[in-house]
Amino acid sequence: MTHSVPPRPPALLDRGSWAEARRIAGILRKETVGGALLLVGAAAAMIWANSPWKDSYEALRAVRVGPEALHLDLSLATWAADGLLAIFFFVAGLELKREFVAGDLRDVRRAAVPVAAALGGVIIPALLYLLITRDVEGAARGWAIPTATDIAFALAVLAVVGRFLPVALRTFLLTLAVVDDLLAIVIIALFYTDQLSPLPLAGALAPLAVFTILVQRRVRSWWLLLPLAVAVWALVHASGVHATVAGVLLGFAVPVLRSHEASGPQAGPGLAEHFEHRFRPLSAGVAVPVFAFLSAGVPLGGPNGLVDAFRDPVVVGVVMGLVAGKPIGILAATWLTARFTHADLDEDLSWVDVAGLSVLAGVGFTVSLLIGELAFGEGRDEHIKVAVLAGSVAAALLAAVILRLRNRVYRHIHEVETADRDHDGVPDVYDSDRLSRADG
Template sequence: MAAPHRRKFLGRLSLPERTFVADALRTETVGGVLLLVAAIIALIMANTPLNDVYQDVRDFSFGPEPLHLHLSVASWATDGLLTVFFFVAGIELKRELVAGELRDPRAAALPVIAALCGMVMPAAFYVLVNLGGDGDLSGWAVPTATDIAFALAVLAVIGTSLPSALRAFLLTLAVVDDLFAILIIAIFFTSELDFVALGLAVGALVLFWFLLRWGVRGWYVHVPLAVVIWALMHASGVHATVAGVAMGLMLRCTVRDGEERSPGERIEHRVRPVSAGLAVPLFALCAAGVSVSGKAVGDVFTTPEPLGVVIGLVLGKAVGVFGGSWLAARFTKAELNEDLAWADVLAVAMLAGIGFTVALLIGELAFPGDPALVDEVKAAVLVGSLIAAVVAGVLLKVRDTRYRKLSAEEERDEDEDGVPDIYEMDDPEYHLRMAAIHEAKAAEHRRLAELAAAGSTKDDSPA
């Protein structure tokens, strides 16, 4: 009796999935570099004589007071711009659920368990540190978030040719992470609810869903309605970014007859550059401006709240993602891709410790009445993310030669038909084409050799 087929963990992606992941991560990588630049600018402004100007701009308020939208620039960045980020995250999650890694419950078990463990363990590390140091437990959720754009910016900087399977695993981790992060924000950081505004927001969301199902198209319909939904959600007391995720999840991400791409993919393709290239960097510009003096950095390692954040990001994420992946593979009897090793999973687990965008957001929400502690926690997010990035970079560099070889194999296209050869190995026509190509090359080599030999004989003949 034949042995049952065992699923591959981090196995080769299908060609459409690989193409989608490559396109999505290319945009996120560019956005990550912009995010990194924005964070550096914010840090420079906050630690130089420009600090007064920086703080005045952040605190400048504008917007209609009767609609409860007279907000500071920093609040517009947090509540408004990040809604675009979470809208894209909602589309990504919907696509993963219907067409990506999460559509098969057995395949989804691995990244979901890894992501959950990668959120539980950092929170547990934070709680343990603060219980021992008599700190404030309110920040338990800060180190649970992973910033995919920043993680990919690190990959771009160190130039690692990470195989597509590992990149897809990191992307799926981040998508699941974003879902649970928004649930944490909605459940634990909603204090007072305005049920009238919330009811109107839900009603507007239902209208948004019906318009999508009826095939109503046009930005002039959906964008104003989206703004109304966002404003009502903000007025309700629920964090406004929840509206972005909800609308993203409502978009159809399956392709119908006559369509090249689903509506969700089309809209994501248009909105992702706005999110990665504008919304998130501007949020970082407003949120990352914290003091990095010697005392401030010292406080990160001596005060329980920021210390818990650093340990949660560096150790908690690594232990959680790696341990969750190993346990899930062990109990689902999934075999690790023979081209990779568990050291590669550990490197990705360290990358997951780069928490920035959502971690800074939760840091602001966790300690609303203590701006000094908020700044310390933000500094801890930066320090923890930097440590995780350096350690991950070292681990990835150790395996860089192997990654380059795997990447070259994934890209090789000897028959020049636009499809990587690795996806055609099981196609009999591919082997016929390759045999013809090799025969043509051999014939050309023989012809050149004969011409060279003839030329040599002619040169050696007596005058």
């Protein structure tokens, strides 16, 4: 008499496939280095802005470069926010498309968890911020500041306290941050476009269409693609929509899958993967750290210093949104997804692990600073910087404490996930997973 093997219950967070784990490990290594550079840039800005030479820091930020005839004579600070972060969002667009077209997240059941978590991590901090600032005139414009996650900063924290974090948790954090970036760019496009000029926006469609046609044909020639990308960026910038939107649109245009007819020089990784390898180091190692250096400098003393900043309900709202709202939203959304789908956590993990990552997601440095500039301009500029810095650092420290409590468990999981007794280049646990899925 034969007995059917009951199907294995779905895991809310699992390590995924070996190919995906290896790809994510490569991304995280680059982003971790970028996170370290980001912290160096931010620290240098803070030291300079609080030194006797602080006026020279502001003078540097205000230096204007670019062609005036094209209305692109922008300050260095603006070039960093509008230009360099477009590279950051281009890479985010590539990664998001890659995840949902060819990554493990093409499975709707697996995609549901980070998508729901990202939505919860946007809605709850926004509501908490609006509740705290409800009596402050004009404060509602900053509702989106505490909704972002800075993956580079978060990974820099993990490099110190979470070196043995399991693959499933790293994957969850990365995919959550990628979806979070998409939500951020949608928020920027919809809610922080004050004056829309339809003609330049419509004009951006022409170079974007040509760029799309060329990349769909697997053209890699930089001398063709780069001028088109710059044209899209410049026209989106002129339209009044924040120029970083152009980066995401260009990233979405790039094909993920390899051409079935490709042979010879065109064979190999898909074009999105090729561009990601080229541009991720530029994004993580240059664009984000330079933006941090030109944006994070804020004086902590004097009449507009730290003590005065925390008398502003907007500052309290941003800090509470990052430190409390973000983890509550992510944790609640993940738990509700588990209840709705009847899924359990992977047997090696617990809800403490999800809580630790949810707190770490409250590190909202880069995009939070960007949204703060868009929301308030120079009106509350220094207060917003204090709020984002304080909230991000507090979230990082709290997450470090939570994750360190589980470090012994993570070490054990790391040993299991890296053991390769048959020396075939693939950890044994992935062979076991594949056989287990086949039996199920």
